[in-house]
Amino acid sequence: RAAPLARMALYGPPAAPSIVLAHAIAAGMLAELAPEVTLSTWRTPDELRAGLTSGTIDLSVMPVQVAANLYNRGMGVGLVNSMTDGLLHVVAKDGSVTDLAGLQGKRLAVPFVNDTPDFVLRALLEARGLSDAVQQVPVGSPIEAAQMLLAGQIDAALLSEPASTVAIMRGIPSGRHLARVIDLQEEWGRQTGGAPVLPQAGLAATQAFLDRGRELLPQLQEVLERATAAVLADPGRAASDATAALEMPAPVLALSIPHSRLVARPASQARPAIESMLSLMAKGDPAIIGGQLPDDGFYLL
Amino acid sequence: MRPVSSALDRLSRFGRFLWSGWAGLAGLALIAALWQAGHEAYGDFILPAPLDTLIAGWRLLHDGSAVELLALTTRRALAGFALCAVIGTAAGVAAGYSPATLRLSRPVLTVLMGVPPIAWIVLAMIWFGASDRTVAMTILVSTTPVVFIGAVEGVTTRDRGIEDMARVFGAGPIRRFTHVAARQISTQLFPALILALGSSFKVAIMAELLANAGGIGGALARARAMLDIAEAMAWVGLAVAALIVVEYVLIRPLRSELERWRDAAAPWGVKR
Amino acid sequence: MRPVSSALDRLSRFGRFLWSGWAGLAGLALIAALWQAGHEAYGDFILPAPLDTLIAGWRLLHDGSAVELLALTTRRALAGFALCAVIGTAAGVAAGYSPATLRLSRPVLTVLMGVPPIAWIVLAMIWFGASDRTVAMTILVSTTPVVFIGAVEGVTTRDRGIEDMARVFGAGPIRRFTHVAARQISTQLFPALILALGSSFKVAIMAELLANAGGIGGALARARAMLDIAEAMAWVGLAVAALIVVEYVLIRPLRSELERWRDAAAPWGVKR
C-alpha cells in the first residue's frame, strides 16, 4: 500500500460522475488515501484552467476531450478512468419522436457547440442523411435549450444529465410531459456496431498529483469502482451525499443517476471507445484534441 | 431667516425627490406591464409573471440566506465600485491635466473597453481564487473606463477663467483643484459614477457567476441550473432593488446637493 | 489667404494626430510589456506571449476566414452601435428636454444598467435566433444607458443663454436645437459614444459567444474549446484592432473637428 497524502483536492462539474466522488468522500472510502479530501465543483472551463495553472486541483472529473487536449499540450494531465458511458439524450414531448428519423422537420436545440455532444449528433445525423432535414438551432447553454423546449419554442433539445432530468421534472407541474426520446449512446453503438458507450467524462489527474501520489492510483480506482457500485445501488443515499457539494437538490440527482450510465472503467480498458470518439471529433479539426490521438502516456491505468 | 429659508428649500427639494420617486414608480409599472405582456406571450419558462417573481423574491427574503447573499454581492459591487471610482477618477484627472498621460493611456483604455471580460477573468481567478477580489478586479476592469473618461472630460472642458480668478485670489494649484476644478469636474463625473455603479452590480453578478464565487451570481446560476426561472428572476430583481437603494441613498442626494444651482438657472417651472 | 491658413491649420492638427498616434503606440508597448511579464509568470496556458499571439493573429489573417469573421463581427458591432447611438441619443435628448420623460425613464435605465445580459439573451434568441439581430439587441440593451445619460447631461447642462440669443435672432425650436443645442450636446455625447463604441465590440463578441452566433465570438469559443489560448487571444486582439481602426477613422476625426475651438481656449503649449 502506498503512503497516504496529507490532502487531496477533487474537482468536478455539477453532474453525475461527481456524485460518485461525493459519495466516496461521504462514505469515508477515500480516507485511506488522504485524511483530508475535498470536493469542489467547477462550472466553466475557465475555472478548470485557473485551477490547473494555480495548482489547486489534484484530480478532476473532466470531459475526456479536454483531458486529451491538455495532455497533448504538455500540461501533464493524464486520464485515470472513464466515469460514464454517456449522458446524452434528445429530450422532447413524450411520444412525439421515437428515433433520429423522427426528428425530420423538427426544430432541435443544440447547445455544447464544439463539444462532444455536438460532434456525436452531427455524425449520427450525417450517417442517416438527416443533416439537412433536421433544423438545428444553436443555443448558448443547456439551460436555454431546456427553457425553450419547456416554453414550446422548439420541438426537441439535445441535453445531457442532469439537465434532462431537471427539464423533465419541471415539465410535469406545468403539464408538459417531456421524455428522453432518443438515447444517443444507443444510436452511437448502433452506428459503430459496438457497445453503446460514449466515454464522455473521466477522472483526470494533474501533474501536481502525479508527482506526489502516482502510486495511489490503483487504490483510488479500486475505491471508485466500489463507490460507483454503491451509488448505483442506492441513488437516494448518494444523492443526499452530493447535494451540498454539487449545489443541486438530492431528488434531482437521484433521478439523474440511473440515466447517467455511471462506470469506473480504467482508462486503458476504455481506450478503444475513447479513441473512436476522439477520432470522430478530430475529423473536422484535430486541434480540438490537441493535434492527434493521445499516446500511451495519457492512459494512466 | 436664512436657516429657515434654506430648510424650506431643502424640504421642497425633498418633496420633489419624492415626486420623482413617484414618477419612478410609474416607470417601474411600465416595465412590469411590458414584462407581463412578455410573460403572457412566452410563458413561465421564458419570462415568469412579475407577480410570481415578486412572490419568489419575498420567499427568498423570508427563508434565510437571501439577505446575506444580497449583502455579500452588494458589498462586492460597492467595493469594486469604490475602487473603480477612486482609481478611475484619479487616473482620469491626472490624464486630463497631463496630455502626455492621456495620450499614453488612450490605448490602455481602448483595450480595457474592447476586450471581453472572459479574457481577464481567468487571470483574476488565478490571482485571487473565487473571492471578493476576483469580483472587484472584474468590476474595476470593466467600469473604470467610464469613470476615467468622465473625469478626463470634466478636466478638459472646465472653465479656465474661474480657475484664473482663483489663482489671482491666492489659490495655489492644490486649492485651485479642490475649490474650483473639482466642482466643475463633478458635473461630468457624477453621470459617469451613476453608470459605473449600475454596471458594478451587473458585473458583480456576472463575475460571481463566471468565477463561481457565490453571492447572488452563484444563487442565480443555481436557480438557472434548476430551471427555476422565477427564482432566477427574483435574484436579479433583488440585485436591481439593492442597486436602486444604493443609488438613491448614496449618489443622487449628493448630486442634487451639488447641482442645486442648476435649478436656479432653469427657467420657471422646469424644476426637476 | 483663408483657405491656405485653414489648410495649414488642418495639417498641423493632422500632425498632432499622428503624434498622438505615436504616443498611443508607446501605450500599446506598455501593455505589451505587462503582458509579457504576465506571460513569463503564468506561462502559455494562461497568457501566451504577445509575440506568439501576434504570430497567431497574422496566421489567422493569412489563411482564410479571419477577415470575413472580423468583418462580420465589426458589422454587427457597428450595427448595434448605430442603433444604440440613434436610440440612446434620441431618447436621451427627449428625456433631457422633458423632465417627465426623464423621471419615467430613470427606473428603466436602472434596470437596463443593472440586469445582467444572461437575463435577456433567451428572449433575444427566441425573437431573433442566433442572428445579427440578437447581437444587435444585446448591444442595444447594454450600451444604450451610456449614450442616453450622455445625451441627457448634454441637454440639461447646456448654456441656455446662447439658445435665447438664437431665439431672438429668429430661430424656432428646431433650428435652436440643430444650430445651437446639438453642438453643445455633442460635447457630452462624444465621450459617451466613444465608450459605447468600445463596449459594442466587447458586447458583440460576448453575445456571439453566448448566443452561439458565429463571428469572432464563435471563433473565440472554438479556440477556447480547443484550449488554444494564443489563438483566442489573437481573436480578441484582432477585434481590438478593428475597434481602434473604427474609432480613429470614424469618431475621433469628427470629434476633433467639432472641438477645434477648445485648442484656441487652451493656454499656449497645451495643445493636444
Added chain:
Amino acid sequence: MTVLELQRIGHSFFGRKVLDAISLSVGAGEIVALVGPSGSGKSTIAHIAAGVVDAREGRVVRRYHRHTMVFQDPRLMPWATARDNIGFPLRLAGVRRGGRDGAIRAAALRAGLLPEDLDKYPSELSGGMRQRTAIARALVTDPDFIYFDEPFTALDVALKRRMQDLVIKAAASAHFAALFITHDLSEAIRISHRILVLDANGRGIAGARILPGAPGSRDDAAVFALRQRFLTEDPLFARIHDIDERLRP
C-alpha cells in the same frame, strides 16, 4: 406709428415680482433710451419685448419686421469663430455660406472689427472685441428693430462714438428703431429721441423726458450740460443719482 408696444407688462421670478405695470412704446425710426438703477429690471423688459422671456402679465405688440439684439453679455457661441458668430443670423435666414462673406465683412467693419480678427474664437478676443462681434451680429441682417442692452460699455472712446453715430444715422434714415438700455446718461442724451426712466423696483416707468432737437444735433458740451441738469435738478433722475436713498429700504 408705433412699432413696439408693451402693455402693462408684469413679471416675476420664482414668485418674486420684478416688473409690474410696465407700459411703453417705440415709434418707427425712434430711439428710446431706457435708464434705471442696476437690478431694476431693464434687461428683463428687453427680454420680454424680444420674446426671450414670456411675460406673466400684459401684452407685447410688435409691428416691425425683424428684430435683433445686443445682449448685456456678448452671448457668442464659443465653438464658432467671430466670422461664424457674426454670420449666425444669416445662416438662420438661409443665406448660403458663400453669400454670407460680404455681409459679414461689412457688418464687422461697421462695428470696428478688423478682418484679421474674424478668424479668432471668442476665447481669443478681448472684451471689447467680443462686444463688437455681438454688435456686428446684430447689424448683419439689416433688422428694422434692435434691442441694445448696454451695448457699448466695453468700447473705447472712439469706437463708442463711432457706434453711437452709426445708431443715430441709421435711425435718422429710418433704417431701424431701437430700445436702448444704458447707464451712461450722456450716451442716452446723445443718441435718443426720448429717455424713459424705470422705477427702481420695476414698478412701472417712473417718467419720460423728450430730448430737444434731433439726436446727433447735440454737441458734447450740450450733452454734458443736459446731463448735469438732469442729475442735479430733475427729480425724475434723483433716484438714479442718489444711491443712499436706495440702500436704506
Added chain:
Amino acid sequence: MTVLELQRIGHSFFGRKVLDAISLSVGAGEIVALVGPSGSGKSTIAHIAAGVVDAREGRVVRRYHRHTMVFQDPRLMPWATARDNIGFPLRLAGVRRGGRDGAIRAAALRAGLLPEDLDKYPSELSGGMRQRTAIARALVTDPDFIYFDEPFTALDVALKRRMQDLVIKAAASAHFAALFITHDLSEAIRISHRILVLDANGRGIAGARILPGAPGSRDDAAVFALRQRFLTEDPLFARIHDIDERLRP
C-alpha cells in the same frame, strides 16, 4: 516707493505678438489708470501683472502683500451663491464659515449689493449685480493692491460714482494701490493720479499724463473740461479718439 513694476514685458499668443516692451510702475497708494483702444492689450497687461498669464519676456516685480482683481467679465462661480462667491477669497484665506459672514455683508454693502441678493445664484443676478458681486469679492479681504479691469461698466450713475469714491478714499488713506483699466476717460480723470496710454498695438506705453491735484478734488465740470482738452488737443489721446486712423492699417 513702487509697489508694482513691470519691466519690458512682452507677450504673444500663438506666435502673434500682442505686447512689446511694456514698462510701468505703480507707487504705494497710487491709482494708475491705463487707457488704450479696445484690443490693445490692457487686460493682458493686468493678467501678466497679477500672475494669471506668464509673460514671455520681461519681469514683474511685486512689492505689495496681497492683490485681488475685478476681471473684465465677472468670473463668478455659477454653482455658488453671491454670498459664497464674495466669501471665496476668505475661504481661500482659511477663514471659517461662521467668521466670514460679517466681512461678506460689509463688502457687499460697500459694493452696493443688498443682503437679499446674497442668496441668489449668478444666473439670477442682473448684469450690474454680477459686477457688484465681483467688486465685493475683490474688496472682502482688504487687499493692498487691486487690479480693476473696466470694473464699473455695468453700474448705474449713482453706483459708479459711489464705487469711484470708494476707490478714491481707500487710495487716499493708502489702503490700497490700484491699476485701473477703463475706457471712460472721465472716470480715469476723476479717480487716478496718473493716466497711462497704451499704444494701439501694444508696442509700449505711448505716454503718461500726471493729473493735477489729488483724485477726488476734481469736480464734474473740471473733469469734463480736462477730458475735452485731452481728446481734442492732446496728441497722446488722438489715437484713442480717432477711430478711422486705426481702421486703415
